[in-house]
Amino acid sequence: MKVKNERVRQGAVGHVRLVEHLGRPVVEKRMTDPARHDTEVLALGALGCTELPVPELIQVDRGSILMTLMPGQRLDSLTLDARLTGLEASATLLHRLHDLQPPPGLPPGPDDESIVRRYSDAPGPPLPLRVPRTERLTFCHGDWTDANLLAIDGKITAIVDWERAHLGDPIRELSRAAWAASRKDPRSFDRLVERYxxxxxKVREWLPIHAAELWLWFAEAGPPAYLEQLTAELESWPPI
Incomplete structure (x- = not known):
């Protein structure tokens, strides 16, 4: 297997690289966490026979996955208007994912009660925290963001980075995606939710959970500048 020097724009993680396998360029993704590795393999295997645009598994080894190189540019590399068009188009695919039968063995979603407890003990800005009622559990991607969506001319050509796939609340996932997108472009929230x-x-009911989860992430992993920026945003809650 020959390593190629081109920059890979298939996903947002640093352990993805372009390699040559049997004479063609493919993507190699390495993960040190066995659980995340197994989750990505499980998700991609289950989605291979669907109409969702996801990479095809080529070879799976311990800690390493070879998959097809997908066409398109990451939405986070596009202009705001092009990004908005792509995000809106992605809402239909997100709804389609949530209608699929989840594969057996998919891990559970985030522990929201734990997020509430941890944030309540943290020095973050006050948030109206409560865990909304879950009506159903579905196949969720886990990190539906502009960094994990590829597009060409407004059409989504790939959904990548499935290592956080889980069995979870579909409205929670939509809310996380819409809020994250709206922090870059406020138009994104309504466009995503309406298209979905x-x-x-109901989507807004989840926003305090996402805010608390992200604040805790920055507080524990940094960088400090991001924590300061988010803290300033949360002090003027609600955001939308």
Whole structure:
């Protein structure tokens, strides 16, 4: 297997590289966490027979996955308007994912009660924290962001980075995606939610959970500048 020097834009993690396998360029993804490795393999294996645009598994070894190189540019590399068009198009695919039968063995979603407890003990800005009622559990991607979506001319050509896939609340996942997108472009929230076809009120109920989860992440992993920026945002809650 020959390593190629081109920069890989398939996913947002640093342990992804372009390699040559049997005479063609493919993507190699390395993970030190066995659970995340197994989750990505499980998710991609289950999605291989669906219409969702995901990489095809080529070879799986311990800590390493070879997959097809998908076409397109990451949405986070595009202009705001092009990014917005792509995000809106992705909402249909997110809804389609949530309608699929989850594969057996998919891990559970985040522990929201734990997030509430941890944030309540932290020195973050006050948030109206409560865990919304979950009506159903579905196949979730886990990190539906502009860094994990590839597009060409407004059409989504790939959904990548499935290591956080889980069995979770679909409205929670939509809310996380919409809030994260809105922090770059406020137009994104309504466009994503409307295209998905969800009740905006129910989507907004999850926002304090996402804010607390992200604040805790920055508090524990940094960088400090991001924590300061987010803290300033949360002090003027609600954001939308």
């Amino acid at each position: 076809g969800a009740d905006p009120v």
